[in-house]
Amino acid sequence: MNTMRFRFASFGKRIFIVLMQLVMISYVILIIYPLFSMIISSFKSTRDIMRFPFSLPSGFDFSNYVSVWVDKGFSVYFLNSLYYTVASMVFVVMFGSMAAFGISRYAFKGNTMLYMLFLSGIMLPLKAAVIPLFQIVKGFGIMDNPLSVIFVFIAMGIPSTVFILSGFMKTIPAALEQAARIDGASELRIYSQIVMPICMPSVALVVIYNAVPIWNEFFFPLVFLQSDRLKTLPVGLSSFIGQHSTKWELLFTGLSMAIVPMLIMYLFMSKYFIKGMTAGAVK
């Protein structure tokens, strides 16, 4: 009853509702139109984009997409991004959940300190640490090697994973694992076959919370990976844009290629994306 339904509203409230609808619809257009324009521009010529920016393309010729995907290396960038994201997420979930289990399911001295140590990783701006990270990566001999960014990504993901998962694990009743312990289950089995299966919904949140920023990450791949064949999608896009700055249809094709896959995934799983991305900020 206490909602903004037009039919039951007073006059003043009706004006408010109409005004808010106008604001909402304008903002929807502000979000959708630039994306729509990006996609249609990729099918137009540079000349048409500049002379008739609001017109629709005369046809849908996908040769630009083929050229960007194959010749300009976007297929390589895409697979690199996929590889780095999946590889780092496997370890983020594994090490993060193990640490969360260790911290939340055992009482011991230094427990809180250990937790704070992990949490400090959320607050510290990792970009500011790029000089020492550069030294460390060089010291390990993994400069211009996928391992450099994968390690940094794992480090980026673990603190929030520990935070989210240990919060959830604390709510699991201890009786469950006591029973398993009496049956002679090892601690590793309790972790992997009792606690982790219960945590799966939270693990899904953690995966989205971390995988999206890692997939989109620009700074560390820019600094640590110089070879073109190792570049990620955002960094590859950056050098591509630098090389073709006057061919607008190619630029819009490259941008569509970087943006549309995420858009399609979002259309199918918007609920999970919203829940996952805001997981660290809402209780």
Added chain:
Amino acid sequence: MKIRKRLKKAGWITFFVTPGILIVFVFILLPLFMSLFNSLFSWNQLIRHDFVGIDNFKRLFTAYPYQQRFSNALGNNARWFAVTMLVQNLMGLLFGYVLSRKIAGSQIYRRIFFIPVLFSIAAVGFLWGLYLRPNGLVNALLQLIGLGKYASAWLGNAGTATYAIILVNIWRWVGFPSLVFLTAINNVPSECTEAAYLDGANEWQMFKRIVFPLIVPSVTIITVLTVIGSLNVFEQVYTMAGLDGAPNYATDTIGTLFYRTAFGSVDSGAPEIGIGSAVAVVIYLMTFSISLLSIMITKSKEVEM
């Protein structure tokens, strides 16, 4: 027996915690201490020389060109924070509130508002960089609706460039505070809003007296995230204005300045690890202290339910 059991427990804890703590230590905490350490030495490119105490900090705060660049960049970060708080977070508050009142279409609106949050800053920056070019979509739209005289080189003009970049970032991110506030408002117990509604409170009174005081914890979180985000600006400037913060450093931020000092360069064209590390230490200190301050300020305004 008891000792064996305790040893076993300690062994398991070590087993579970060690991989995570090791990685966090090597790649997050160690770099923090190394930055501190590095900032106290003079460097020739990548080779460490003498211990110089706080000399690097002195140069950063007093010597040309570091002092000028640094205060200019810091001013822009302050602008990022102020505009983001005022525009993005107030918009987010409005959107979150209106969506929570189940206005017709709210389910679709919230899904659409969140779309750009998923995109990489780099892609969004390059896309809007194209639209903001003198012959781009934004000026074309102004011409279309008869405001052609306001068309401008948005990113080439020192007066508008930073604000244009900030607005693009708000376009990308406003869905985030909107949905955080929406969730928080939805968690406000309905007895509170029902009671106010029956007492005849209007929308503004409802928001100001009932809803806002109860969602202050979310305001704290969004404020702290805005502090961290504003100090971390890099990709946005890199993609729309370039590493030098063109035009004439008008869009320069601590992030881009830091990158130029660390990898070459502000003064001589070579990487300056000493000064760069000093900048890093300042970023750490500012992030920490400003976050703490905003937590303290908003904590004092929190209401217990």
